[in-house]
Structures are given as structure tokens and as C-alpha cells.
Amino acid sequence: MNKSSEREVRWGIIGVGNVCEVKSAPAMNLLENSKLVAVMRRSEEKVRDYAKRHQIPKWYTDAEKLINDPEVNAIYIATPPKPHAELTKLAAKSGKPIYVEKPMARTFQECIEMMEICKTYKSPLFVAYYRRALPHFVKIKELIEKGVIGEIRTVHIDLKQELVSDIIANVSENWRVNPEIAGGGYFYDLASHQMDLMDFLLGRIVDANGFSTNQAGKYEAEDLVAGIFKFQSGVIGTGNWCFTTGKCAKIDQTIIYGSKGYIKFETFGKGEFELFTDEQGHQHFEFDLPKHIQFNLIENIVNTILGKSEAISTGESAARANWVLEKIVK
Incomplete structure (x- = not known):
């Protein structure tokens, strides 16, 4: 055009x-x-x-x-x-x-x-x-680039979700756990957002490795994944994804650690995050998200x-x- x-x-x-x-x-x-x-x-x-x-x-x-x-x-x-x-x-x-x-x-x-x-x-x-366009992630990128938490040291992604009865009952109709349709399971559906966000916030990932398995046996795709990844900058990150935990174990947390502090946020939650620095302590940031995300x-x-x-x-x-x-x- x-x-x-x-x-x-x-x-x-x-x-x-x-x-x-x-x-x-x-x-x-x-x-x-x-x-x-x-x-x-x-x-x-x-x-x-x-x-x-x-x-x-x-x-x-x-x-x-x-x-x-x-x-x-x-x-x-x-x-x-x-x-x-x-x-x-x-x-x-x-x-x-x-x-x-x-x-x-x-x-x-x-x-x-x-x-x-x-x-x-x-x-x-x-x-x-x-x-990449949501205001809280744009703000996180800005804080990182300004050096608010210092030099980036490491990052850890932790995502746990419960295996609900609806998933088990409708496995045959759930394309998200059918590798032939989705490429993988919920890891591909959800961690794709997270790995793209890592690229946006911290730069290109140049190496990665990990383990995956189907632990619960409720569908064909992987349901447990552990990974390690290295950024072009030399920063090393880790992640752990499990989609068959109990309700009490649910978590969606990513922490980016720097030499002067850290930032903690949910990938799939509200438009908010936590900033902790040696100089100013704890700060809470909250942004309105668009109705049409x-x-x-x-x-x-x-x-x-x-x-x-x-x-x-x-x-x-x-x-x-x-x-x-x-x-x-x-």
C-alpha cells in the first residue's frame, strides 16, 4: 500500500x-x-x-x-x-x-x-x-533502558496453571493442546507471549535449551517445561511452566533482576507491576488497559x-x- x-x-x-x-x-x-x-x-x-x-x-x-x-x-x-x-x-x-x-x-x-x-x-x-504496545510493558521497557534497576543480571519466568475439568472433558475440541494444530500445547499458546515480551524488553535471545514432558497424560501436548535462555547482551534467563498444578499453586510471575533493583510483573494479569530499587524501595505502577486488548x-x-x-x-x-x-x- x-x-x-x-x-x-x-x-x-x-x-x-x-x-x-x-x-x-x-x-x-x-x-x-x-x-x-x-x-x-x-x-x-x-x-x-x-x-x-x-x-x-x-x-x-x-x-x-x-x-x-x-x-x-x-x-x-x-x-x-x-x-x-x-x-x-x-x-x-x-x-x-x-x-x-x-x-x-x-x-x-x-x-x-x-x-x-x-x-x-x-x-x-x-x-x-x-x-509490546500495552502501557505497563512500555513503561517497564522505559525503566530498564533508563537504568533504573541498573545493569540487567538475570530474569526468571514462573507460570503455573491448574488442570481444570473443562480441559479434560473437551480435549478433543481444544486446539490449544493439539500439536498438529497449535505446534505444541499451552506452552506454545502462552509462553510465546512471554518469550516475545523478553525480546521486546531485553533484546534478542541467541541461545536456548530445556526439557519438556507430558507429566499428567491428559492430552497429547507437553504440560511441563523448564528452560534456560541467553540474550545477545549476555544476560541469562530461566523459566518454568506447568499446566497441571492445583488451584492453590497458580502463579504468573516474571522477575527481571538488575544490579540496583528488580521489576516484578504478571504477563496475563492487570496493567500493573512492582518496582524495587536500593535507593527508593518499593513502587507500584498501575495503568488502564484498553477494552479491546x-x-x-x-x-x-x-x-x-x-x-x-x-x-x-x-x-x-x-x-x-x-x-x-x-x-x-x-
Whole structure:
């Protein structure tokens, strides 16, 4: 798309499932120079219902027809990971900007293929790692870069979730624990956000290793992962992820330790974090999060397409998260 502040980004969405109800799609109609004009889903009944409820003028049951709609000039692929690579290759040939849900793909190799075809057809590629645009994480990055906690020493991620009865009862319908669809289990679904956030806050991870296992045997994918990763800066981080604990053991905590203090936050919680420094002690920061959680990132993408800003979550940065996940699990 030509860079122009006068143009409008007219979105077409492939796969209007749960993520499009509140998290992402509604934001496209709330932003200046942005409009959602068409949606697609294989089920005619479901896509018609979505279009009616959200007042979208066009709907399709064929992805290629949506991609080739001349009124659509930007494409959002909001399906589970399995078809991401195939749909990106199809959409890239149109030369239109593409926004893909996270994780970017099932494998790092699929990510490479997606980037290559987008480069060939000059189709800009963005990925939905929206935490890069949330105000509390932007503030954490600012504090780190200002040296508030000194030189970064190490980081530790700790994520534990209970194995609830609904997961066990609906395993066959839960794509998030089906490696054929998701690439892995909840580790791929949730830790992908965390590893991308590490990339955003602390820079590129250049080495990683780990162990993974299916401990509880309730589904096919891994349910326990332990990993270690090294940043280009030399900082070393660790992580422990378990998705079959009891309710009392639930935790979502990341701590970034520096030479003068540390920062503690939840990846999936409220817009708040804790800062502890040798000089000032404890400080609490709290920010309001957008109702449509992807709003800030989609705003950045719209402005990037229109030539007003630089992208903060691209295919290149997102592929790095897939690379780290793969190194830790495999």
C-alpha cells in the first residue's frame, strides 16, 4: 500500500472466532482511517451471525474470495496456527498487508516460509504480540533502558496453571493442546507471549535449551517445561511452566533482576507491576488497559501501513519467539 495519511485501511478477517469478539476486531472500527469491511469463516451460519452482530457489510466462506475482494486492502488471519502459513502464502500474493494471530506459526520453518513469500510479494507482515504496545510493558521497557534497576543480571519466568475439568472433558475440541494444530500445547499458546515480551524488553535471545514432558497424560501436548535462555547482551534467563498444578499453586510471575533493583510483573494479569530499587524501595505502577486488548497494537499497524509510524511487532520479531519455543521444547 502506498504511504499516505489520507488513505483508509479496510480490513478483511479470515477466521472470526472468539478472539474477534472483543480482543481484536472491534478495534478496527474504532481507529481513525481504519474500517472492518469483510469477514470470512467456513461455516456460513457462524460467519453470517458474526457479520450481523458486528454490522460488517460483507461475509465469505472462502478465504481466497475475501483476499481478492478489491475493497479489502489489509488482511487479518485470526485462525488457530495450523493454517497460518498456507493462508499467509495465499494472501501475500495480493501484496496486501497481513496481520497474523500469535503464535505466528506451528514451527520456526513455517515462519521462515511466511517471511520469504511476504518479502517476495512486498506484503508487510505483522503478528499479534500486542503486549509490546500495552502501557505497563512500555513503561517497564522505559525503566530498564533508563537504568533504573541498573545493569540487567538475570530474569526468571514462573507460570503455573491448574488442570481444570473443562480441559479434560473437551480435549478433543481444544486446539490449544493439539500439536498438529497449535505446534505444541499451552506452552506454545502462552509462553510465546512471554518469550516475545523478553525480546521486546531485553533484546534478542541467541541461545536456548530445556526439557519438556507430558507429566499428567491428559492430552497429547507437553504440560511441563523448564528452560534456560541467553540474550545477545549476555544476560541469562530461566523459566518454568506447568499446566497441571492445583488451584492453590497458580502463579504468573516474571522477575527481571538488575544490579540496583528488580521489576516484578504478571504477563496475563492487570496493567500493573512492582518496582524495587536500593535507593527508593518499593513502587507500584498501575495503568488502564484498553477494552479491546489489541487496540494499541492495531493502531500501530494502521499507522505503519499509512506511513505514520514504525511497526513494533513484525514477522521477523515474531519468528524469533517461535525459534526460542522450539529450542526449549525440542
